[in-house]
Amino acid sequence: MLTAVDHVQLAAPPGSEDLLRPFYTDALGMTEIPKPPALAARGGCWFRAGDVQLHLGVEDGFRPSRKAHPGLRVTAIEAYAGRLEAHGVHVTWDGDLPGHRRFYAHDPVGNRLEFLEPRV
DSSP: OOOOOOOEEEEEOTTOHHHHHHIIIIITOOEEEOOOHHHHTTOOEEEEETTEEEEEEEOTTOOOOSSOOOEEEOSSHHHHHHHHHHTTOOOEEEOOSTTEEEEEEEOTTOOEEEEEEEOO
């Protein structure tokens, strides 16, 4: 039986790791975690914040998805959006999900990310 999502993998173009690291660590506040040696040879990078893991895997011919995205739950969504904007990230607010505040942003290679917080 399914019990949790272990991680979400996003694709990235070859050689983009140094572009992605500051976004995921500085802007999003995640910590880079080491990949197992056999997987590290493939490139890419992995990040964690609490129980949330995002893996960026290298994909030849990479094109970011226009629609697919992880939905990441946050607290203090206004402050979190401000944090991203302070790092030069454009955020797009969307009020269409009942019971939630949410916005979208894109990482440096164009992966779409959704950030949401339930209204209390």
